[in-house]
Amino acid sequence: MNKRITSLLLCFVMVFALIAIPTPAFADDTSEHPEVTFTIKPDKTTAKPGDTITYQVFVGPVVKLRTAQFELVIPDELEYTGGSSPDGLAAKLGAAAAEFTPSTKVYASYGAGEYTSTEDTLLATITCKVKEGVAAGKKPVVTVINDEENFFFANSENTYYTINYDPNGAMVTIAAEEKPATNITLNKSELTLTAGDSDTSLIATVTPEGSTDTVVWSSSKTDVATVDSATGKVTAVAPGEATITATAGTKTATCTVKVQAAPCNHGSFTPFPAKDSNCTDKGWDAYKKCDLCGKLFDMNNAPLAEIPYRDLNDDHNFDTTAWGYKEADGHAHVCSRNPAHHDTVVPHTAGPAATETTPQTCTECGFVMKPATGHIHVDHLTKVDKEDATCTADGNKEYYECTCGKLFEDAAAATEITDHSSVVLPKTGHSYTVQNSDEAHKRSTAADCREFDTYWYTCANDATHSAKDDAAAADKFYNGEQGAHVYGNEWVDCGETGHAHKCQYHDAYDAVQPHTPDHEGGATYDYAVMCSDCGRELEPQRVHGSIRVEVPFKLTVKKTGEMDPGQETFKFAVERFGAPVTYTLVQDTVETNGEKTYEGKFIFTIRDDQAGNLSEGFVIRQVKGNAEGWTYDETMFYAIPMFADSYDSVRGWVFLKFDEKGELEYNNPMEEIGFTNSYSAKKPDTPPAPQKPDTPPAPQKPESPKTGDGSTLGLSIALVIVSGAALMGTALYSRRKSR
Ligand SMILES: [Zn+2]
Ligand SMILES: [Zn+2]
Ligand SMILES: [Zn+2]
Ligand SMILES: [Zn+2]
Ligand SMILES: [Zn+2]
Ligand SMILES: [Zn+2]
Ligand SMILES: [Zn+2]
Ligand SMILES: [Zn+2]
Incomplete structure (x- = not known):
């Protein structure tokens, strides 16, 4: 941009030169040229090293300004730090360009417009910094290159202005560097002066030496003492005390100044005649006061420190028209000057004693001696x-x-x-809990056992209260006796004790009556005993039982040959019963194995009603076998059983033998019997030919009950029984009669 402006400027200079050539403005008399004032204004007139100074460049009242140029020159003491023209300056001037170029420090404006202003117009602002080390007192000045080529202003008619320019107008004086005070002291801390006097003895010492902070003086009370702010000269004004402060920068030091009044010649007095004291206000002895200084003197002109007051005394002014003092100890008159003062306290005069509504008061002063008692x-x-x-x-x-x-x-x-x-x-309420089961309290009578008599309860608190009379107690009744049972006509079995009639509605019975047996003599094997009224079986029909009969005997096996007897079974039989008996066989054999005496038993059973017949006896014998080498004992014995009292078991036996004639030997009864079988086999000479296996024996038919045939023995046996009974104590068996 700078390049562009520079080239524009060169271009402009060339154009301007061409234009200027036919217009030899400088050749004209200067008086024909309009004037313009050019100013460089610093923002401060003094500056210290390091300070920044801002310079503004103005051009004074102009008429039809079109072109302008200047180039700033910065002195050695300053360091140029930049510059610029105000925004929109070209438009304001109606110029094609109007700008201060920081790098060249050149300002140029040109174009086809024209600019008129009665005021100063700011063209550029620059800043410079005072270089370090510049000595105090130097006076650097920002100037321009003051020749026709570098410093000119022209109007729209290409007429150059005559420039009024003071080169020293932008002078700045360099001041010393700041040296702030680090301490300040005064040579006196207290100074006593008489009103009207002045004093210049106060000296402030600032540290460090050569501080740039100057000392400023001030007074805390200028009506007591004033001080010259620059010199420290103190002037006493009036008696009192003031603080003089010396300030350097941020540091202060003070001195107390006491101002004394100027001595008085006591030329004028006001006298105060003596006055008496009373109980409240002090009086005084006569004295006088200097009108000039206010000091007090007695009437002999001796100075007084204070007014010569007299003590208070008892000069009261009691108000005797009223008892102003009314306390517990009595009443008294009170001093009008001080209500705390009273004359002698007189005891109260008690009035009538206090009542509930009226207090007891002093009749003199009305003091309440005793308050009303209040409601008791x-x-x-x-x-x-x-x-x-x-x-x-x-x-x-x-x-x-x-x-x-x-x-x-x-x-x-x-x-x-x-x-x-x-x-x-609280009222108790009725307590319908008492039962009075009498006619007076009866509520209803049971018709039969399905109902109960009911009774009204009586109140436990008051026997005269009955639920009967209380509509609210309709449910306060209780059951009494149950109604009578309604018994049926049938006898009902009630167990062993008897029978009774049962209630139609309950499991209830009338008096139990003994059962009525339907026949005398008890139950038989054919009939039970029954109650003929209720049908209970009083005694069951007898039931037949079975009696087991075991006939004991001994069986002796004897070896009479050369071979030992081996295993063998021998069979026995009973027959020829004294009275007809039907029996069932249980056991009729004895197993043997070798030479020995064996205990044998022939066992059968009979019905209990056959016991009588069996007690007439029977024959027991061995059934002869056909085993080779054996000889069978064929002895027959007559066996007579002895039954127990109950006829349900045999408890003993009597045995009889037959003699040679086949008659029973009654005179020789035996308690036991025995059989002896002999084995007489000889050793075989030759080994026996192998035998054919025995054909299996044909299946034996089960023994059918047998009926002994003892008819031929009937009478004899009866004798045996008689003698046996006598001998053994056996009771005769008699069949029970049956009805
Ligand atoms: Zn005086
Ligand atoms: Zn008084
Ligand atoms: Zn009183
Ligand atoms: Zn009362
Ligand atoms: Zn009360
Ligand atoms: Zn009651
Ligand atoms: Zn009943
Ligand atoms: Zn019965």
Whole structure:
């Protein structure tokens, strides 16, 4: 940009030169040229090294200004830091360009316009800094190159202005560098002067030496003492005390100045005649006061420090028209000058004693000696007796009521009943809980056992209250006796004790009556005993049982040959019963194995009703076998059982043998019997030929009950029984009769 402006400027200069040539303006007399004033204005007239100075360049009143140029010259003491023209200057001047160029420090304006102004017009502003080390007192000046080529102004008619320019107008004086005060002291801290005098003895010393801060003086009270702000000269004005302050920069020092009055010649007095004291105001002895200085003197001209006051005395001014003092100790008259003063206190004169509404007062002064007592409850109490509550009405406890409405527990009104409802004994309400099961309280009578007689309850609190009379207590009744049962006509079995009639509606019975057996003599095997009324079986029909009969005997195996007897089974049988018996066989064999005596048993069962027949006896014998080498004992014995009392078991046996004639040997009864079988096999000479296997025996038919045939023995056996019974104590069996 600078280049462009520079080239424009050159161009302009050339054009201007061409224009100027035909217009030899400089050849003309200067008086024909209009004048213009050119000014360079610094913003300060003094500056210190380092300060920045701003210069403004103006041109004075102009008429039809068209072209202008100047080039600034900066002195050595200053450092140029920049410059510019105001914005819009070219437009303002109507110029093609109007600008200060910082690099060249040249200002130029040109174009085809013209500019007229009666005021100074700012063309450029520059700034410069005072270089460090520039000595104080130097006076640098910003100037222009003052020749026709570099410094000119011309109007629209190409006429050059005559320039009024003061080259020293922009002079700035360089000041010393600042040296702020670090301390200031005064040579005196206190100074005493007499009013009207002046003093120049105060000297301020500022540190460091050569400080640029100057000392400024001031006074705190200029009506006491003034001070010259520059010199420190103090002038005393009037008696009093003032503080003189010396200030350098931020530092201060002070001196107290005491101003004394000028001595008085006491040329004029005002006299004060003596005056008496009273109880409140002090009087004084006669004295006089100097009108000039105010000092006091007695009447002999001796100076006084103060007014010679007299003491207060008892000169009161009691107001005897009223008792101004009314206290507990009595009444008195009060001094009109001081209400705290009173004459002798006289005891009060008591009036009538205090009542509830009227206090006791002094008849003289009206002082309340005793206040009205106020309402005293105990004087107004009415006793309210206890009233018990009833079922239907509240009662109350005992209490005392005052006319004021308060209630109390006691006649002394010591304990107040604040909760008035607490005196109430609430009504109890009926308590229908008492039962009186009599006609008077009967409510209903049961028709039969399905109903109960009902009765009204009576109130537990008051026996005269019956639910019967209380419509609100319709449900207050209770069940009494149940109605009579309605028994049927049938006898009902009630167990072993008997039978009775049952209620149609309940499991209830009338008196139990003994059962009625339907026959005498008890139950039989054919009939039970039944109640002929209720049908209960009183005794069940007898039931037949089974009796097990075991006939004991011994079986001895003897070896009579060369071979030991081996395993062998021997069979036995019973027959020839004394009376017909039907039995069921259980066991009829004995197993043996070798030479020995074995315990054998022939076992069968009979029905219990056969016991009588069996007790007539029977024959027991061995069934002869056909095993090789064996000899079978064929002895027959007669066995007679002895039954227990209950005929349900055999508890013993009597055995008889047959003699050679086949008759029973009654005289020789035996308690046990035995059989002896002999084995007589010899050792075989030759090994026996292999035997054919035995054909399996044909299946045996089960033994059918057998009936002994003892008819031929009937009478004999009866004898045996008789003698056996006598011998063994066996009871005869008799069949029970049956109805
Ligand atoms: Zn005086
Ligand atoms: Zn007084
Ligand atoms: Zn009184
Ligand atoms: Zn009262
Ligand atoms: Zn009261
Ligand atoms: Zn009641
Ligand atoms: Zn019933
Ligand atoms: Zn019965």
